[in-house]
Amino acid sequence: MSAPLRVEDMNVSFEGPLGATRAVRGVSFAMNRERLGIVGESGSGKSTLARALLRLGPGRVDCRAMTFDGIDLLDLSASAMRALRGRRIAMIPQDPAIALNPVMTVGRQIVEACRASERVAWRGAKEKAEALLERVGIRDPERIFRAYPHELSGGMAQRAMIAMMVIAGPDLLIADEPTSALDLSVRHRVLTMLDELVTERGMGLIFISHDLDLIASFCDRIIVMYGGRILETCAAGELDRATHPYTRGLLAARPRLEEPRRLLPALERDPAWLEDAP
Amino acid sequence: MIELKDLEVWYGRGADRRAAVQGVTLRLEAGESYGLVGESGSGKSTILCAVAGLARDWRGEIRVGGRARGRGRKSVFARQLQMVFQDPYGSLHPRHTVETTLAEPLHIQRLGGVTERVGAALDAVGLSGAFRYRYPHQLSGGQRQRVAIARALILKPKILLLDEPTSALDVSVQAEVLNLLVRLKEEFRLTYLFVSHDLGVVAHMCERFAVMQEGRIVEETEVGNLRRGALSHPFTRELRQAYGGYRRHG
Amino acid sequence: MAEVAIKSQDFRLKAWLLDDSPGSALQARLGRFYLGWRAFARNPLAMTGLAIVLALVIAAIFAPWLSEASPLEQALERRLEPPSAAHWLGTDPFGRDILSRILHGARITLYIVLLVTLLSAPFGLVVGCVAGYFGGWVDRALMRLTDVFLAFPKLILALALVAALGPGVENAVAAIALTAWPPYARIARAETLVIRESGYIDAARLQGASGARIIWKQVMPLCTSSLIVRVTLDMAGVILIAAGLGFLGLGAQPPEPEWGAMIAEGRRFIIDQWWVATMPGIAILIVSLGFNLLGDGLRDALDPRQR
Numbered sequence: 127m128s129a130p131l132r133v134e135d136m137n138v139s140f141e142g143p144l145g146a147t148r149a150v151r152g153v154s155f156a157m158n159r160e161r162l163g164i165v166g167e168s169g170s171g172k173s174t175l176a177r178a179l180l181r182l183g184p185g186r187v188d189c190r191a192m193t194f195d196g197i198d199l200l201d202l203s204a205s206a207m208r209a210l211r212g213r214r215i216a217m218i219p220q221d222p223a224i225a226l227n228p229v230m231t232v233g234r235q236i237v238e239a240c241r242a243s244e245r246v247a248w249r250g251a252k253e254k255a256e257a258l259l260e261r262v263g264i265r266d267p268e269r270i271f272r273a274y275p276h277e278l279s280g281g282m283a284q285r286a287m288i289a290m291m292v293i294a295g296p297d298l299l300i301a302d303e304p305t306s307a308l309d310l311s312v313r314h315r316v317l318t319m320l321d322e323l324v325t326e327r328g329m330g331l332i333f334i335s336h337d338l339d340l341i342a343s344f345c346d347r348i349i350v351m352y353g354g355r356i357l358e359t360c361a362a363g364e365l366d367r368a369t370h371p372y373t374r375g376l377l378a379a380r381p382r383l384e385e386p387r388r389l390l391p392a393l394e395r396d397p398a399w400l401e402d403a404p
Numbered sequence: 405m406i407e408l409k410d411l412e413v414w415y416g417r418g419a420d421r422r423a424a425v426q427g428v429t430l431r432l433e434a435g436e437s438y439g440l441v442g443e444s445g446s447g448k449s450t451i452l453c454a455v456a457g458l459a460r461d462w463r464g465e466i467r468v469g470g471r472a473r474g475r476g477r478k479s480v481f482a483r484q485l486q487m488v489f490q491d492p493y494g495s496l497h498p499r500h501t502v503e504t505t506l507a508e509p510l511h512i513q514r515l516g517g518v519t520e521r522v523g524a525a526l527d528a529v530g531l532s533g534a535f536r537y538r539y540p541h542q543l544s545g546g547q548r549q550r551v552a553i554a555r556a557l558i559l560k561p562k563i564l565l566l567d568e569p570t571s572a573l574d575v576s577v578q579a580e581v582l583n584l585l586v587r588l589k590e591e592f593r594l595t596y597l598f599v600s601h602d603l604g605v606v607a608h609m610c611e612r613f614a615v616m617q618e619g620r621i622v623e624e625t626e627v628g629n630l631r632r633g634a635l636s637h638p639f640t641r642e643l644r645q646a647y648g649g650y651r652r653h654g
Numbered sequence: 655m656a657e658v659a660i661k662s663q664d665f666r667l668k669a670w671l672l673d674d675s676p677g678s679a680l681q682a683r684l685g686r687f688y689l690g691w692r693a694f695a696r697n698p699l700a701m702t703g704l705a706i707v708l709a710l711v712i713a714a715i716f717a718p719w720l721s722e723a724s725p726l727e728q729a730l731e732r733r734l735e736p737p738s739a740a741h742w743l744g745t746d747p748f749g750r751d752i753l754s755r756i757l758h759g760a761r762i763t764l765y766i767v768l769l770v771t772l773l774s775a776p777f778g779l780v781v782g783c784v785a786g787y788f789g790g791w792v793d794r795a796l797m798r799l800t801d802v803f804l805a806f807p808k809l810i811l812a813l814a815l816v817a818a819l820g821p822g823v824e825n826a827v828a829a830i831a832l833t834a835w836p837p838y839a840r841i842a843r844a845e846t847l848v849i850r851e852s853g854y855i856d857a858a859r860l861q862g863a864s865g866a867r868i869i870w871k872q873v874m875p876l877c878t879s880s881l882i883v884r885v886t887l888d889m890a891g892v893i894l895i896a897a898g899l900g901f902l903g904l905g906a907q908p909p910e911p912e913w914g915a916m917i918a919e920g921r922r923f924i925i926d927q928w929w930v931a932t933m934p935g936i937a938i939l940i941v942s943l944g945f946n947l948l949g950d951g952l953r954d955a956l957d958p959r960q961r
Contacts, residue, residue, distance in 0.1 A: 167574035167575065167576065167577075168545070168574055279444075279445075280444075281444065309443035309444055309601070310443065310601075310642075310643060310646035310647070311443070311642065311646065313646070314646055314650065314651075317650050321650075321652065336574060336575065337649075338575065339648050339649040340649045340650060341649075342649060343648070343649030343650040343651070344649065344650040375576065376575055376576060379575050379576045379578070379579035380575055380579075380604065381578075381579075381582065381602075381604040381605050381607065381608035381609075382604055382607075382608075383603060383604050383607045383630065383631060383644075383647065383648070384631060386607075386608070386627075386631075387608070388586060389583045389586060389587075390579035390582060390583055390608070391579070392576070392579060392580055392583065393576035393579065456856075456860055457859075457860070458856055458859060458860070481860075481862075482860060482861050482862035485860075486860055486861075487856070487857070487860055489853040489856065489857070490853075491853060494852050494853045494854070495852070495853030495854055495856075495857060496853075496854055497852075497854040497872055497876075498876070499875050499876060500854075501676075501679060501682050503679060504679075505854075508858065508861065508863075508871065509861040509862075512858075512861050512862050512863045512867065513861070513862060534675035535675065537675075537676040537677065537678060537679055537681065537682040538674070538675065538676065538682070539682065539686065542674055552853075552857075555857060556857075559861065
């Protein structure tokens, strides 16, 4: 029972005062229950792509085909799409501040996310939520449970949100820079939990990040995006053997612990990378 | 160049008083690059603020260029040390053009030759004259950080305090800014106090560094030891191990 | 041919204004202004408001040329005439042309509006910025003072002041200005509290800038746009209070053609000669509406969150 996501020729454009800008251009990919990493710099369209998968704005989405587990996502009614979001496909947005409701305790939000997807009593949901909070490295889940979002630090809020998004047990999780506000030690716990969800529950994971090392070590497969297009797809273990000059440039531009260099090689961008394929 | 002795910095008063930095002693020689590494809330940025004179409550001794820093902010330190901030979006005044931003320190310090000095500073950070009258919203993150560096350098300080100057930037832009900082250091014989959570960046930029945890320095060592993995404190070893991505169990 | 030339010139001007690498500070500032204007001009309601306010200004400046009849000269033989070709808006109980009086009344209205703005907005801005920037006891003292003035009902304090100082436009202005500044101080303080945490304020401190210089150069320019919006929106209220004072006989004194006083005069004839009270009433309505529309439009165009 695989739940593959298939996207064909997706385009997302924004109407601006100076004409339309194309944030995602002709993106096609397919994935199974795996850890798919999308890596790119700011403006590469990776976050826009993630939102477009859930049919969330902004921007006008124009796509030839988009299916999830045999469901045509383009054809789905708005209410059916809402029912799918959160339950079967969940997304961890980049900024927890906009995803958490400021006037509701964190605990209640997590419990409601849980009860929206399965028939479970409040108490059961609460136990489940606290177990999850503990799993993402929150030492005092009881206190976090009763706290309001503004009482949490950035890292706490990000973890609470991750708990809220995975509690419903989605088949596909889209995580947009889920660990950017986390310190290294906490980051490792969160990644371990996501990893276990994939290996134990067979969840599909789209992991979006600008961090090449992280993606390469955590994911199975990597999509490299630049200027709204996919430049290269490769197995995570073979990132070192990436062929595209952009990927190579990014890899070379990282400062590295092992070898001291006086200057880092600058990335030369070639406008040809953005030209439409003939 | 910079000497800290038993530095303690705290926030709040009375019952709310929380120590951010405790018992920190360190010494930077002229021309050195010194790194401060730690997780968020470890006090590394607070040390920078105290050295810069932006922290209100502190105790201990701060000496910059041999001169002890008193309670108040002193204008004499402006030509001695400057700072580059983490967030390139919040560190430039949104209604000031690059020209205004760069000219302001000169006006404050009553220095002449504003036009030439602004041009020279832009030159030094690799921005052409076309950027002179742009507003921050017309600049990319990397360009903003270059302007912030130019602003810090325009008073010709001897010391630059760098608070995660590249953590908000993309890898390729980070490389450009780091290269710029390396070049400027050689050109102007600067001393850097460099705060970062990224071991790779610190290893690239600094000769020595201190690791901070909960307001204290737990280890001070040379970058060579970091490369060799010759680290003494367990927390430093943990940081070293977590660096470079995710390690799957088993 | 000529049209094409004009079009290309227009295009060149636009390109110059929107140039991403302006060649001078002036060009940069004009380009910025043009972007704001474009956002503003796209809003038809805002443009309506601007047109009304401009009409008020034009009426005030050119009142003597726009109306032949004198606003003050009485002619009892043509008192209370209904609107006609000779007197478009009719005449009042002393036979004076109402249109002419309304046009001249625009001068008084504009005078009050300008004076209140000049007195209250800068004062509120300074108080708010200083309180917000320095914090501590400065903040507490200034904000308690603000609270004291905020506690007075506007119209009542104005009434009390005018009753004590004597009726007249200047005293009415003083009374209104005294109650108008506290909200501006509050707004400026709230903005300053956010601004003072920014990196560019820290940078200015490191450069050795004094508190006064930071407030003047860095903080105030960022507070002004929300203040302009608020002041514009408040103008409608100021006009209403001024008219209210005039109506009660505490503002401008007869025979001055103040709109509120004109309504008071026409009150006795409201059933049979409705135009005497209605016409100045409509003038007040339109001008208040104009300021409100303009304020809303400015808010949309100046909103820093959209930049």
